[in-house]
Amino acid sequence: MVGLGACGGSSGGGGGDVVTTDTTVATDTAVTQDTAVTQDTAVTQDTAVTQDTAVTQDTAVTQDTVTQDTAVAQDTATCAPQCDGKTCGDDGCGGDCGTCDAGQACVSDACVQGLSCTDVIGCMQSSCDAADQTCLGDCLSQGTPSAQTTFLTLNDCAGTHSCQDSECVSTNCGAEVNACGSDCAPQCIGKVCGGDGCGGTCGTCEGELICNAGACAVAEPTPTTCDDAHGAVGCCANGNVYWFEGGALQGGSCPNNGCGWDASNSYYACSFTGADPSGANPIDCFGTNPAPDTCPACSCEGKTCGDDGCGGSCGTCDGDTFCGTISQCVATGTLQCKVKDGCTAADPCTCASCVTDGACDVDDDCVCPDCAAESFCIAASNCNGDGVCDMFNEGCQCADCAQLPLCAN
Known part of the structure; x- marks a missing residue:
């Protein structure tokens, strides 16, 4: 020494x-x-x-x-990591204060949503001069680990071919360009479950918990009536949106994107967050329906079973009976649909057929004797709009092809 x-x-x-x-x-x-x-x-x-x-x-x-040398060595060995306020980055002693999850980058000692390869290039093009290596490096550091690797591979290829323009890069580095374009930065910051935006997942929930807007939560009750779902305005429950439309309760699944108030349409929908800022339409289902006029009049008059028109029930059928399309309990096998005498496949417009499953529904041609009176058969909208008039599944009035343009051919 x-x-x-x-x-x-x-x-x-x-x-x-x-x-x-x-x-x-x-x-x-x-x-x-x-x-x-x-x-x-x-x-x-x-x-x-x-x-x-x-x-x-x-x-x-x-x-x-x-002794002095030993003291120096001891000082080095007892270096106190400086990680207060940091979630990642250098701890001042040769170590780090933590690592970021996939899809994140360490920027200013904090984990933030990382940029994809194409986003890194966008940052460089919009923020940096070509000769400003510090700025270029800052943009690169904001990329996810995979984005940084993909970009550097592309950059090396461009350098190997001395490219000065995009045409040169496209001609000589096609595979690298495609890899950069397909690079995806998973979006999982603040999420513990649900999709990551790249075809993967941010995690799953255990037990009976469900994923609601990226968080695991206890499942809420599901609306069953128009009033529960607040009519056409709708509401949010379990990360899904519910509303009443077309005489039936509707629902949409949006656990990955969230459910919230769509101000432009004045109702709740997927891919939005938060409640109606006016407070007039609560985000939670149940409670007082803020839009009762959008719900049909609930009635079970003349019905022994089926829906009351608001999502409620008018009763159930017992034993060997089932609820027919006019909300009456019908004995199984009562509906016996028959093909008309003289019907041939060459003349399907005068023919009708039914599926003998004991129920008159969309699988049956509604001109069958026991089906023609059903309310389902009155609406021309129930015809099968495939442009072909055949003896199956055309439904209702399509059986008389001459009277409907849809069936004219």
């Missing part, structure tokens, strides 16, 4: 310097003249020679130096 070499007075090693100097002094003492011995000065010199003071001092220097 430097300290030992300086004390020895030689260009050799520290320990060697000390030993060589003391030995030389001892040799000088051995050849001291007798007259020198009798002189006080000589005695003083002898005393100086015979004392191991020089060695002791040298040794002390060696110890001091070693």
